[in-house]
Amino acid sequence: MPCRVRVGLVGEVQGVGLRWRLSAYARQHGLGGWIMNRPDGTVVAEIEGDEPQVRAAAKWLAAGAGVTRVDQSKVEEVPLINETTFQILR
Numbered sequence: 711m712p713c714r715v716r717v718g719l720v721g722e723v724q725g726v727g728l729r730w731r732l733s734a735y736a737r738q739h740g741l742g743g744w745i746m747n748r749p750d751g752t753v754v755a756e757i758e759g760d761e762p763q764v765r766a767a768a769k770w771l772a773a774g775a776g777v778t779r780v781d782q783s784k785v786e787e788v789p790l791i792n793e794t795t796f797q798i799l800r
Contacts, residue, residue, distance in 0.1 A: 714743070714758035716788045717768050721781035723753040729798045731775045732757075732767070739763050742793035746800045758793050 719728075729745045732755060736743065741763060745755035757767050772783035 711761050712759060712790055713761040713764050714756060714788050714790045714793075715764055715768050716786050717755045717757065717771050718784040719753045719755075719772065719780050719782070720751075721774075722779045724751055726778040728753060728771075728775055728778055731777060732771055733796050733798050735767060735770065735775070736796035739767065741767055742795055744793075744797045744799050746798070756788060756793075758790060 724747050729747070732745050735741075736757065739759070741757055741759040743756040743758045745753065747753055755771060757764050757771075759767075768785050772780055772785065774780045
């Protein structure tokens with residue numbers, strides 16, 4: 711079953727390769743969506759695909775994706791838009 715989530719991250723999340731790592735992860739797992747840095751120092755991403763893979767990606771990202779310290783994360787479901795490619799924004 712497909713789903714889409716928005717993940718917001720606070721911590722040492724910019725300038726550590728997080729966007730590139732999630733982009734590679736998404737391509738490897740056939741996920742769509744996007745990730746971007748925000749001016750306030752946070753990172754936000756939307757991930758779409760098969761629910762188990764989306765949940766695993768959100769958990770991996772919230773854990774810091776092996777490269778950063780995440781102090782706070784928020785995951786929420788958002789409407790599907792049938793996005794099949796993954797982009798790095800800004």
